[in-house]
Amino acid sequence: MSLPYFAVPSLSDVVAGGSLELAGSEARHAVVRRIRVGERVVVTDGAGTAAVCAVASVTKSSVDVRVLEVASVPGESPRVVVVQAIPKGERGELAVEMLTEVGADVVVPWAAARSVAVWRGERATKSLARWRSVAREAAKQSRRSWFPVVAEPASTSDVVGLVRDAGLAVVLHEGAPFRIASLEVPADGDVVVVVGPEGGINDEELAAFAAAGAEPVRLGSSVLRTSTAGVAATAVLLSHTPRWQ
Numbered sequence: 001m002s003l004p005y006f007a008v009p010s011l012s013d014v015v016a017g018g019s020l021e022l023a024g025s026e027a028r029h030a031v032v033r034r035i036r037v038g039e040r041v042v043v044t045d046g047a048g049t050a051a052v053c054a055v056a057s058v059t060k061s062s063v064d065v066r067v068l069e070v071a072s073v074p075g076e077s078p079r080v081v082v083v084q085a086i087p088k089g090e091r092g093e094l095a096v097e098m099l100t101e102v103g104a105d106v107v108v109p110w111a112a113a114r115s116v117a118v119w120r121g122e123r124a125t126k127s128l129a130r131w132r133s134v135a136r137e138a139a140k141q142s143r144r145s146w147f148p149v150v151a152e153p154a155s156t157s158d159v160v161g162l163v164r165d166a167g168l169a170v171v172l173h174e175g176a177p178f179r180i181a182s183l184e185v186p187a188d189g190d191v192v193v194v195v196g197p198e199g200g201i202n203d204e205e206l207a208a209f210a211a212a213g214a215e216p217v218r219l220g221s222s223v224l225r226t227s228t229a230g231v232a233a234t235a236v237l238l239s240h241t242p243r244w245q
Helices: 024-032 091-102 121-141 156-165 203-211 226-238
Strands: 005-007 019-023 040-044 049-058 062-072 079-085 106-110 168-172 190-195 215-218
Touching: 005 024, 005 121, 019 024, 019 049, 024 049, 024 062, 040 062, 079 091, 079 156, 079 226, 091 106, 091 121, 091 226, 106 121, 106 156, 156 190, 156 203, 168 203, 168 226, 190 226, 203 215
Parallel strands: 005 040, 079 106, 079 190, 168 190, 168 215
Antiparallel strands: 019 062, 040 049, 049 062
């Protein structure tokens, strides 16, 4: 079984033989998991560095660990950026959780023209914070040393810029003539996947993305929900890269 994962803000100064303290929510998580003295855990900064540690002491508010070894891993290529139209209810959080598990590197909330949910003011702040929290917890559950970035909400013009700079960009559309499985995926750079809202991408958005270089593609004969389509697309694309081969 894989070792339990915990996160800290930074591991830049950590070396084997040193010590670390888990506090706050991470300490509470350790207590809930009944982590014991002597047990081994992994502590990561979510930016490519992870330390295997032995638990030295446990209280309700703090867990001290002794660092056994430290390793850094480079970010994987190609980088997958999923532009997720903001869904209603909890489906956005579900999408972020599954995208993190499958290996997306960046999730961009997109205010599409037909998005039912609208993020404004305090609601936008809370919703973005919730997406980021879900990504962090899913990354630990998935034993990822690199946590995905949940970007600031994007407009359609922002997404056009992402598409234009990508090594490969696709827009999921049930009426597209080509299937996503037929594409060749570059070995490096950004792969951008644009996922529309419940009501679908409108003609103006589709035209703007196509003009910027995005390829409209479909997954198969069935139409997936917005919260699951990006996950399926990411898995198909990653299966064509060294990351999954």
